[in-house]
Amino acid sequence: MQQEVDKLAVALRTGATVAPGPTPRDLRNEQSTVQTGVVYDDKLLTVSFGGVVTNALASYTRGQTVSVKFWGGHPKNNLRRQGSYLQVQRKSGTSWVTVANDWDWETKYRWQRYDCAPTYGCSHVTTEWTIPADAVPGTYRIRHDGDWKSGWDGLIRPYSGTSREFTVN
Numbered sequence: 001m002q003q004e005v006d007k008l009a010v011a012l013r014t015g016a017t018v019a020p021g022p023t024p025r026d027l028r029n030e031q032s033t034v035q036t037g038v039v040y041d042d043k044l045l046t047v048s049f050g051g052v053v054t055n056a057l058a059s060y061t062r063g064q065t066v067s068v069k070f071w072g073g074h075p076k077n078n079l080r081r082q083g084s085y086l087q088v089q090r091k092s093g094t095s096w097v098t099v100a101n102d103w104d105w106e107t108k109y110r111w112q113r114y115d116c117a118p119t120y121g122c123s124h125v126t127t128e129w130t131i132p133a134d135a136v137p138g139t140y141r142i143r144h145d146g147d148w149k150s151g152w153d154g155l156i157r158p159y160s161g162t163s164r165e166f167t168v169n
Contacts, residue, residue, distance in 0.1 A: 040151030041073040042121040049073055049148045050161025053124060056142060059167040065130045066142060068163040072125035073148030075111050077156045085109050085146060086127045091139040091165070106130045131168055141165050
């Protein structure tokens with residue numbers, strides 16, 4: 001692989017042409033979906049989707065990791081291709097400014113399905129943000145957006161949840 005990358009880099013630098021090589025097989029009509037759709041999402045009666053299970057601490061320093069766990073729905077309910085499941089927000093006056101999303105290197109989004117007797121099909125979403133060295137000191141929060149599917153009518157509904165406010169020093 002290194003040899004081929006080197007060959008391409010030299011060709012780009014010198015303006016030389018490179019043979020296209022073999023064309024891969026077209027597999028578009030040979031693919032099958034083995035994953036089923038989401039049947040439903042559930043939670044305990046005493047909580048809401050987006051509710052916090054494990055909250056952020058009151059304060060952090062740069063380099064530490066903020067971890068917040070929410071009651072969630074299956075991520076396949078809405079893949080959020082033009083959005084995000086996770087936002088790190090910094091308070092600016094009376095509004096919140098997003099400083100990181102689930103596609104940023106310093107964040108992690110984990111979804112886990114489990115049975116939470118007496119109900120089944122419960123999910124927890126764990127969000128993490130490793131605070132970068134250049135983070136602006138201030139007040140922050142973690143926001144989680146998702147969608148849950150009802151077992152009664154099959155409709156998919158949005159929800160959101162936010163952590164407590166915490167400071168970064």
